[in-house]
Every structure is written in structure tokens, then in C-alpha cells.
Amino acid sequence: GAGVSQSPRYKVAKRGQDVALRCDPISGHVSLFWYQQALGQGPEFLTYFQNEAQLDKSGLPSDRFFAERPEGSVSTLKIQRTQQEDSAVYLCASRRQNTEAFFGQGTRLTVV
């Protein structure tokens, strides 16, 4: 596609429910990032993939968060047993080497 595509755009989850957020990066982009953005804050780094390899997951806030990119294209961010503090916008970005990072429109997760 022309840009980074994320789905769903909005997700409401009951506390304790598992959720899966999908990111479809720009074709040919090797690097893929996940960020979490709380209201009024800048995006906070979660994890980074180079092709299918997860090279950095230092930003994942707990072991309830898990990300994968098994074939080096589409990525899924999974959050288990969601908590209210997980409510945020989850942004995915992709990038060729050392070029501009393009962001998807994000998934707004609300945990009730």
C-alpha cells in the first residue's frame, strides 16, 4: 500500500482481555517500530524490528506486551490481560535505512 496501515483504528477492551494490534508497513521497509503515545505525551518507544528480527524490546512496559513480525512484513503487537494504564494510542512506523520514518494513523486502545 501507499502508507503504513494499522488496524483496528479503535479498540475498546474490558480489563483483563487480550488484544492484538496489527501493522502493515510500507512495502520494502526493513525497519519497523512500535510506539505508545499517552494523551499529551510524545510517542514512547516500545520495540524495533529489522526484517523479522526483534532487535530491541527494551521499551515494552511488562511481560504482558509481546510483538512479532514473523515474515518480515506485517507485525502484531499483543497485549495480554489489559489494564487501564494500557489505554493509549499505539503507533507503528516503518523506515528504510536512515531515511524518514512514516507512521500509521495508530490504534486508539481504551481499557474499561
Place this chain on the structure above:
Amino acid sequence: RKEVEQDPGPFNVPEGATVAFNCTYSNSASQSFFWYRQDCRKEPKLLMSVYSSGNEDGRFTAQLNRASQYISLLIRDSKLSDSATYLCVVNPVGGYNKLIFGAGTRLAVHP
């Protein structure tokens, strides 16, 4: 201390004003620097890269001071359409292509 720090604002300025934002970063070995713009409820988009020699793009000027570890963005002749949050972004050394964002500075341009 956060890796990238910005004054959150908001900066409220009239149309036509000149406004400047600063940003400081903690990793002295950081390699590359950017300003991104984020409109309300939208994704961040690259505004401009920041080069060591400073660079200008129309009404926007970005400067880097490595000795003091700060980056600036100057907007001249502000337009209503410049109202947005401006995010300072740093690519730390050894961070592959990882981008570290500041919390953003809000700008509101009024008639």
C-alpha cells in the same frame, strides 16, 4: 532525566509572529536529529531533518548545537495552519534506527 526534553508550552502567538522552540538531549554521541509535526489526533510527520550546519526550509529554520546538546526550531511569519505539536526527535548512537521522541511543544497561532 529524560533522553529528550522539550518545553511543553503551549506557545500562543499571533499570525505573523516569529516563534522558537528548543530541545535538549542527553546522549552526547547522538547521531541524527529531526523535527516532527503532529496535528491533533493524527500521526507524527517529518517536518525537517536537522543538520550540523543548520538548515532552512521556507519559513522554518533548524539548528543543532552539539556542544550544548540542544536543537532549535524557528518558525517565521506564523500561519494559522502552523498550529500543532512539534516533536523533537533524536537517533541515539548504537540505536540502530531507533528514534527517541520528546514530549512535544504545542503551538497555537491565533488571528
